Amino acid sequence: MSADWDAVLLAYLHDPPDKALDIPGHVERAGRYAEAARNEPVESSQLQNLADSLASQVERLPAPHWRILTVAPQNGALTIFHPLSAQRRDLKVGTIDQAWVIQHVRNLTQGLNDSRRQFLVLWRFFLERLADADHPWYAHLPADTRTPDHTIWHHLDITSGLQATEDTHGRALLAFALGPVQRFIEAARTVRDLWSGSMILSWLAFRAMRPILEQFGPTAFIYPALRGIPLVDLWLRQPKLLGESKVPLPGVKQRRAPSLPHRFLALVPWGANGAKAKALAIECQQAAKEAVRELADAVHGVLDQPLSGLCAHWDRRWQHQVENYFSFAAAVVPLGGSAEEVDTRLADLLAGQSSFAEAFPEAEAVRNLARAIPPNQQPGYPQDHAGRWQYQVELVQRSLAAHRTIRHVPPNPAITPGERFPQKCTLLGSFEQMGPDDLSASRQFWDMAAEKVNIHGVRIRPREGLCAVALMKRFAGPALLAKELQISPDDLRFPDTWTVAAAEWLRQAGIDPDQVRKQHRDWNGCWLHWPTPNYDSEETAPCPEPLFRLIQKAKEQHGKPPIYYAILKLDGDNLGGWLRGENSPKVREVMHPDLVRYYEGLGAHTKAGLDAKRPVGPALHAAISTALTNFALHVVPDVVAKHHGTVIYSGGDDTLALLPVSTVLACVRKLQQIYTSDWYTHNGREYLMMGWRATLSGGIVLVHATDNLRLALQDARAAEHQAKEAGRDALAITVRRRSGEHTTAVCPWTFVERVQDWVNAFLQGASDRWAYHLYAERQTLTALPPEAIQAEMRRQLQRAEQPTPRLIPPDQLLKTFQQLRDSAVEVNGASRRRFASPGEALENFLTLCQSASFLARGRDE
Template identity: 25%
Template sequence: MKNAVILFTFSPVQSFIAEARRAEDLFNGSAILSQLARAAGEVFKSKGDLIYPAQLGENDAPNVLVARVPADKAETTASRAREVLLKRWQEIAEQARKRAQLDEDDTWRQIWQRQIVDTPPWQIYWAYAEEAESYAEAYQRARNLLESVKHSRLFSQSHEEGEKDSLSGQRSALHTAAHSSAREYWKRMASKPHILPSQVHPEGREILDGIGLVKRFWEGAEREFPSTSTVAAWDFYQAACAQAPQELQRYRECLETVSPRLYQARKQDKIFPYDGDLFFAETLTARRLKDSYNVELPQAELENVRKLLKALVDKVGKAPSPYYMLIQFDGDGIGKKIDYLLARDDAENAHRRFSQNIGAFSNAVRGTINPNQGGFLIYNGGDDVLLLASLERGLQLAIELARTYQEMVGDGFNGFTATASAGIVIAHHLTPLSKALTLLRSAERRAKESRADSLGNKGVVCLTLAKRGGEALSARSAWEDVANFHQWVKAFRQKDLAGVFPYALAREAATLEALPSEATRSLVRYLVQRHTGERVAKATCEQWADALITWADNIRKRTNDKSGLTEVAHWLIAARFIASGGAE
């Protein structure tokens, strides 16, 4: 009996995830995608041989599946996978709907039916080819067919009228006929006792469509995900647990006493179950507590809460950083690598081993990215990883991921290397998440625009520093040149390197790079020595200057950036910012 190779995929992915105003939207959107992919993958696994992903375990399932099934069952198997995926979507949506317990009428149900059932957000594609000659030949034909199908507009569109939802800004917000507007409807829904401010912003400032409702109220992910405020304050919280446990407990007890209605965003945390937003003094104002928590405190009680927070901050010795990192990590040139492997005599086994290596990397990601290390995993789909991280730990976690990816994914193939690139954004915890995600996509694209080898390897990271109220600043570099980035952070933190140095280097960069190389080296050494503390030896200054020049040369070689020194200066500005905890 002949076999067939099936390629199965669905979309949208990036836009579905990016429709997020809160970290939990981001997390639930990613978890839903994984649930749908896993449901389809189980069908292929039961009817044949699932090749990619290598396993459907604890990691997130990718939205592209590759399977080998009997040729006479290929069509029915792919159709069944589609049915199961859509059924799982309906189950998730109904779970969220029942949990929300909103007011419904015929108008409400018509919108829900249109958005969730009649025209669900998913565009599902598949293609298969019989193994006439070999696995490699069938895979390539199926891939070509799939690309042709994806370029055809086979999906229906629906007309969305009225006020649009807050997450996408494109679809009709849910409402009933009894309310004059969707905003009035959601103002009333937000006031229901069982609906928390973390689910729907009070006073009608947030209106949801069917898909937004699913993201907010589905609990199938089975774990809480922290807000961007919690992630930004994470390093402070860990320091408070270690250095000021009594002050932390007194602060918590005060919150419990003065406001029993203050919702516990992190119920699983026995030490401090509240959102990290409450570690920031600017949260403890009457207006912010009303807007964010729907809580009103008498002025005397509010002053007492602020006093206890100040005592906690004083004991720790520093205030929490208002900034966090958002990291998108993606394997380079996957398609080119598969082409390379399919050209081998052992094409099928090579492809399987490549899938297994990616699965092994995913397992390693779960061990690396965890709250103990300041990392919070959103999506772990093999070569595609999305996470939030604290300001102090984020870049080092990304460096560790890049190193692990290179070691594991290319393992077992002679002369075969595998790199990943990443976009990283440093964002303020109150910056709209949609804006941070837009900057993240731009950073990832810029990293991916770097020069590639024959296997599509780039190995570049692009970091964007988005100060609140200021213009975003970006810098690119190969991973190996940022491996010791923490040393520059340390130099600024210890005042060995003056905080004005990166700006001085940025001003002079274009002039310096127009000079002969030895003149450039001499002047960079002079700039470094001029901006170092007295305890820094001249030899160390020269080493630092030479390292910066080498870094700039490598940036020019690996990217299309002509001014490597400008990029280096931007990296140093980011190092200075991290050293200050974002407290500039």
């Protein structure tokens, strides 16, 4: 069961990338480009395929035949719309240069003598080569100039994906998800544990994709977008595919960053009674399970020699735990059947209605646009398909969610009568520790293991007792992932939390932990806070004397290093709504004005269709996926690195990073601004982003370097959840003080700059006593009229010692409070205040002021 790769290649080349520049001549150009790829003549009939017609049906809005209405470049520009925000843009374009395009095709396919490899190299690099610094517009050329809200590249991807999965019994959607996710990631004692959990999930997701990827290619995937993903590039570098000469090795930072989400959606053949789709779902699940076994065997292999000498049967529960931790769910839904049958089934299953029109009136209104076109002006394929794709996607996602609610309960390991029940894992409390069951013997085993086990610098920490899954997570990097990612185990070193906290301070002091490690063969961030070189040498190696003197000198010049760091968690808002079309712009907003005028000229009955939400087709799903992949690959690593942070994972809309408290606000604001922009320029290329209609919610937790990382991660997730509960599109900041006091404040994105201004004021010497005085009086203040509250705020600030009133002007502070109190959010189409009461707004505001003071100090005192 595999694709007809020659047909897939021709489907990918059936339209030339420059089609929009000259539509009448596009078939001839497509033939020339295809001949250059295959190095043999190509007839125009070979470029005609049913997949193109299907892709056009499900992607595009209804329009008359292009001979009735053609939109060509005007004054060297094409009108295009951002697919999600509907922002109009006049794209400056050049002229067609067939010889230049042909040369690129030949350069890419040179030496590749089979259609599969030719297709793969063009899929991966054709767009990248054409959209160079002199021709960036190639990346944005539309598939249809009349509904120019998706690119020709998305159309080519979808067409070739449909062709690859062609089947006499139709196609299907296959949805897959693995778990657990948060619970597995958060079971972490160190930054390396945190990264390892994220990377394992990303790698397992990729291994689950492999059966579909190898049989039907990357364009079979609707989500996530795979072009440029490092794991995919490493796969392409295999000699049997493109090889190392064709695919550059991604950088170490790119390979080290987990960038695949834990779920995917793909097109697959359906087969007789769904046999092929169901078999592929099982293959994906089995591939993921095999990957778990492979990882477990590799970790067991590096641990068995040191641990078997301490306990002969240290691993007797190993296999049971490995096989019963991860879950892999898959669901398939057929795309075949007559249009009427599919519509009726969707209406019944998703809305409990007997007809599509009753169930989905907006989609029906768009279908009526197609029916309004006079018969002699209609194209050669049906266009009354609006909504069918997006509701089929919704159906398979609901089916997957139902599968995931059925959870496997692993059997308890057998305990013989009189046998002691083993101790629980200190990281994953649901599983038992490896080693002896007896408490004293177990403690002795793990104490010895902490001394004896050292795999490329990865150790078992004192007082730990780990299960098989925790050991697999801890040692995955040196045991297998380094090899899989083609990087040295030394490149899998991660800064400890002390070092994360002091990253900006270290830069100012001119101390490079990597250089210290090379010179002294060790580095530990806690040395920055030791009063003597041997302060805690029982737990940690002593600090080298020359380095200790350098640290003391740096403290004299720059003050004490920060001891708190920030955990940043970001999540795109209502991504499911985007995929379901709930957030789509109106149809008229993404149609070329000429086409809007055409429909308006047909009569008032077209108004409902023009005002309906734009139905989501595979090209729009591809645009969402592309935007999220671009954010993960080209934005997050770069922005976090510039703010001296460490990326833990970046899987599209979901991001986790560790940063110094001094840079976290600037970093998160930059990430939010780029995520909600239409385009992002990086290294001379423009990348699609989610656009201004999209929103992002985030959580920041400021945590002491010695605090429990698992609990701090839970607080970061809780902060992000609180931002969403407060209306989304906001940032929640939690401060975990060592005293035990934890405070959280919600900050709308437009107020982040003001909070940063307060941070700067506190750094310049402003006092924060006024904020604490006001906070202590908050219950009394809440009962007062607004004028009295403002008067007390003004009084407290004016009586504060200089330079406080100068750096934090009372009038400006009062204005900010008023704006925050009056801030509103859109919820279900209605506007409401972000804070439920004036008292809640006041407490949130004062907590923000205190948090700004804490951000400036980076420590308790």
